[in-house]
Amino acid sequence: MTDLKPARILAIETSCDETACAVIENGRELLASTVASQMEIHARFGGVFPEVASRQHVLAITPVIQQTLAAAHLSLGDVDAIAVTRGPGLAGSLVVGVNAAKGLALGLGLPLVGVNHLEGHLYSAWVYNAGDTPPDEPQFPLMALLVSGGHTELNLMIGHLEYQRLGATQDDAAGEAFDKVARLIDLGYPGGPAIQRAAERGDPHRFNFPRAKLDSPWDFSFSGLKTAVMREVRGLEKKSNTLPVPDLAASFQAAVVDALYEKTMDAAREYRAKEILVVGGVSANQALRQAFLNQTEFRVHIPPIALCTDNAAMIAAAGYYRFAHGQTSSLDMDVQATWPLS
Ligand code: KG4
Numbered sequence: 001m002t003d004l005k006p007a008r009i010l011a012i013e014t015s016c017d018e019t020a021c022a023v024i025e026n027g028r029e030l031l032a033s034t035v036a037s038q039m040e041i042h043a044r045f046g047g048v049f050p051e052v053a054s055r056q057h058v059l060a061i062t063p064v065i066q067q068t069l070a071a072a073h074l075s076l077g078d079v080d081a082i083a084v085t086r087g088p089g090l091a092g093s094l095v096v097g098v099n100a101a102k103g104l105a106l107g108l109g110l111p112l113v114g115v116n117h118l119e120g121h122l123y124s125a126w127v128y129n130a131g132d133t134p135p136d137e138p139q140f141p142l143m144a145l146l147v148s149g150g151h152t153e154l155n156l157m158i159g160h161l162e163y164q165r166l167g168a169t170q171d172d173a174a175g176e177a178f179d180k181v182a183r184l185i186d187l188g189y190p191g192g193p194a195i196q197r198a199a200e201r202g203d204p205h206r207f208n209f210p211r212a213k214l215d216s217p218w219d220f221s222f223s224g225l226k227t228a229v230m231r232e233v234r235g236l237e238k239k240s241n242t243l244p245v246p247d248l249a250a251s252f253q254a255a256v257v258d259a260l261y262e263k264t265m266d267a268a269r270e271y272r273a274k275e276i277l278v279v280g281g282v283s284a285n286q287a288l289r290q291a292f293l294n295q296t297e298f299r300v301h302i303p304p305i306a307l308c309t310d311n312a313a314m315i316a317a318a319g320y321y322r323f324a325h326g327q328t329s330s331l332d333m334d335v336q337a338t339w340p341l342s
């Protein structure tokens with residue numbers, strides 16, 4: 001792989017509603033990963049309830065760390081550094097992970113590495129399970145489409161830890177659009193997987209929803225699409241008691257996938273990228289994965305589903321590259337609820 005120094009990193013991720021821990025060897029080989037989801041609790045509220053999320057993290061964090069070490073057949077003494085998501089995310093949730101990481105680093109006398117959650121998503125493309133044949137490493141320059149519940153961005157990755165942010169959403173993130181439209185057509189929370197399931201039985205051509213045209217070539221916008229779906233739903237409700245939910249879901253999904261796919265391909269050509277990364281929760285979407293996997297112009301790296309949605313393996317991978325490049329954090333590090341990738 002690289003000529004970077006070998007190291008084993010334990011990472012913690014608590015930016016939203018998953019309490020996660022993982023141990024990774026040399027930034028790629030995943031020894032163990034645990035994700036304790038609070039999804040069922042938040043589903044009752046129709047979205048993440050921040051104070052409930054922080055308190056659940058407090059309950060889950062220690063058992064999640066213990067389970068991860070046990071699964072890796074390791075003890076804390078076998079770890080070289082502690083990485084943790086510093087932001088962006090819910091401040092009250094981040095605090096729980098950051099303080100747990102500080103406690104470990106202080107108690108064990110180990111370096112602490114603060115990791116940007118978005119950088120973590122990018123590095124999910126480097127991870128493979130211990131025992132598997134290592135997949136080829138992504139080759140720079142990479143065009144990275146990052147699509148999650150909070151962010152939708154196009155970043156050119158020039159080298160390790162070197163990014164050029166080309167564009168982002170001007171309003172809703174792609175995942176947020178999935179969640180809002182799912183609520184609108186009564187599919188519940190989280191919306192992404194529910195829309196995907198409904199769309200499997202639907203006609204993507206039934207409704208011609210808009211693909212936003214923007215002045216800035218690499219930005220995204222999904223609020224117009226969301227409004228168009230809402231208008232269609234209101235109109236249909238006047239005519240009938242039952243909504244064509246599968247057709248609405250399939251047509252909406254097709255509009256999102258088109259926008260994400262076309263722009264990423266254009267950007268990859270324009271910036272002469274060698275390969276493409278598609279990462280973040282929405283990269284779990286089968287229609288989006290198929291769009292990229294069906295083309296042959298670029299080699300595309302899309303992580304397995306478990307690494308698309310929030311997890312600590314990706315934080316451990318990014319943490320390794322930060323650590324190996326000497327970029328550790330001080331023990332009085334604060335959380336950074338907003339922290340653009342730089
Ligand atoms: O990356 P992630 O787990 O958390 C954030 O960092 O935000 O992304 C969560 C988002 C949610 O909006 C969820 O609806 C969406 O990813 N998502 C999906 C799918 N699975 C998760 N969207 C579309 N299709 C999916 N299969």
Ligand code: ZN
Pocket residue numbers: 117121148149280281309310
């Ligand atoms: Zn995320």
